[in-house]
Amino acid sequence: MSSHHSCRIVVDTPRVKDKSTQKTVFTGDESALLIEASLDHRRNKVVLVMIGLSAYSIAATGCLARLALPSPVSFSSVDKPKSFDPSVSRVRKIHTRNGQKTRIFKSQIQQLKQPKYFNQEYTCDAQDAAEYLPETDLIRRSLHGIIIGSMKGGTQALHTNLLTHPKILSSGMHHGELHFFNRLYKDRRPNNGKVYRQNIRDAFARVIANRGSYYSQRNGMKDIASQQNKHKVGIHSAPIYLFSGRKIVARMLCAAPWVKATAILRNPIDRAFSQYHFIYSSIRKKGKHKPSFDQFILDDITLLKETGVLLDWNTTSFNSYAGSEEEFQAWEQYLHYAKANGPVGRGLYSIQLEILLDEFKKYNKSRDDLLVLQSESSKEYPQETYHQAIQFLGREARTVRKHRHVFAKDHHATKYLDDAGISEGTKKMLYELYQPYNERLYNLLGTDEWTGVWDE
Numbered sequence: 001m002s003s004h005h006s007c008r009i010v011v012d013t014p015r016v017k018d019k020s021t022q023k024t025v026f027t028g029d030e031s032a033l034l035i036e037a038s039l040d041h042r043r044n045k046v047v048l049v050m051i052g053l054s055a056y057s058i059a060a061t062g063c064l065a066r067l068a069l070p071s072p073v074s075f076s077s078v079d080k081p082k083s084f085d086p087s088v089s090r091v092r093k094i095h096t097r098n099g100q101k102t103r104i105f106k107s108q109i110q111q112l113k114q115p116k117y118f119n120q121e122y123t124c125d126a127q128d129a130a131e132y133l134p135e136t137d138l139i140r141r142s143l144h145g146i147i148i149g150s151m152k153g154g155t156q157a158l159h160t161n162l163l164t165h166p167k168i169l170s171s172g173m174h175h176g177e178l179h180f181f182n183r184l185y186k187d188r189r190p191n192n193g194k195v196y197r198q199n200i201r202d203a204f205a206r207v208i209a210n211r212g213s214y215y216s217q218r219n220g221m222k223d224i225a226s227q228q229n230k231h232k233v234g235i236h237s238a239p240i241y242l243f244s245g246r247k248i249v250a251r252m253l254c255a256a257p258w259v260k261a262t263a264i265l266r267n268p269i270d271r272a273f274s275q276y277h278f279i280y281s282s283i284r285k286k287g288k289h290k291p292s293f294d295q296f297i298l299d300d301i302t303l304l305k306e307t308g309v310l311l312d313w314n315t316t317s318f319n320s321y322a323g324s325e326e327e328f329q330a331w332e333q334y335l336h337y338a339k340a341n342g343p344v345g346r347g348l349y350s351i352q353l354e355i356l357l358d359e360f361k362k363y364n365k366s367r368d369d370l371l372v373l374q375s376e377s378s379k380e381y382p383q384e385t386y387h388q389a390i391q392f393l394g395r396e397a398r399t400v401r402k403h404r405h406v407f408a409k410d411h412h413a414t415k416y417l418d419d420a421g422i423s424e425g426t427k428k429m430l431y432e433l434y435q436p437y438n439e440r441l442y443n444l445l446g447t448d449e450w451t452g453v454w455d456e
């Protein structure tokens, strides 16, 4: 094979069969495949290697053209997306360039094994959701506030510090995280294996009511539900929410339209570096392939470009693209592939907050329901940050538990395994990449405190 290209594309998968049983296991809309196309000169054919699913009928769009396949090729459906020529070889293969694709592959297969639950979405009537429950209601108290991110921004320290308040409890599980809206809402374990189907608000109510369930044994819900804590409210931390796109924000606002969201943002370059060390620390990834930081970053930048989030700002105006429908669509596309990784994308805070605020509007929530804190100043002055966050949650900041006056400053600190920092070249490249997005963030937040905070 003399030429080899690979490209991520979104394909329409009207029918996907499980090869082993030949049964249709998924009938749905869009799914993601990673397609590698190689030119096989010997057979004068293009060989498609599809990673993740074995699709019997696929219609390709977008970046197949960007594969720039030399002619002649043996299929002709690039321009007219229909089904591919069945003579094209299809090989299922796991892509193991940096280990990440393997995990994506496995999770796709897992989803396929549960076809009934694949792609199921709850509906929510924004009007309905806007009817707030009374402040004393258990459901409302359980989900008073959520720390939505950013990952590695100091979310756990903030959560820990907030819990020193006598009127605040954690409704989260491990490390204060609950992952209800991205994961647990469709979990099969509670209610004897049945998935909560009707609506997300109902599902959340049941999680709380079902005190003998899987959740309540592990999270703080049972404390919030107890009679003696009836004046207390629950918060939890979910650093993935900020990076999860519209769907999850909508689920959150649907179940808890009253919720107060706190974001704590850190210089995106430091944040990415911390994430890299967190993911590839020897403890978590012993023996696994560890890309260099540069590679880790470059892979994500490639994805951001391929999905159309990052464009060439010499030919496209950043300002006219910023906040456009096209940009938001590209972002959702990017999230689809980035999964929980996205070391560079996670630092594009302006896009994430704009989407969040856009969803806020739909649920008649105001900007006042979002607090954006600075990680750097939180680390330096954790008590001031605590006061700000407590006030935002509508609680009196004075009432700190006497025996817990020390505020966490290095909670969940990463063990940086080697001394090598970020190379000057990478730092410069990232600085330039982030600069217009940081500017956009400063404008969005519109206070002196933010202007130029991460500028050199």
Ligand SMILES: Nc1ncnc2c1ncn2[C@@H]1O[C@H](COP(=O)(O)OS(=O)(=O)O)[C@@H](OP(=O)(O)O)[C@H]1O
Pocket (backbone or CB within 6 Å): 150, 151, 152, 153, 154, 155, 156, 157, 158, 239, 274, 278, 375, 376, 378, 379, 380, 382, 408, 409, 410, 411, 412, 413, 414, 415
């Ligand atoms: N008070 C305070 N304010 C701001 N930042 C703080 C604070 N305390 C700890 N830290 C630093 O936060 C980093 C861990 O962030 P998270 O807890 O959000 O990590 S995680 O997303 O939950 O994995 C981690 O950064 P790194 O050590 O650079 O990784 C912590 O040192």
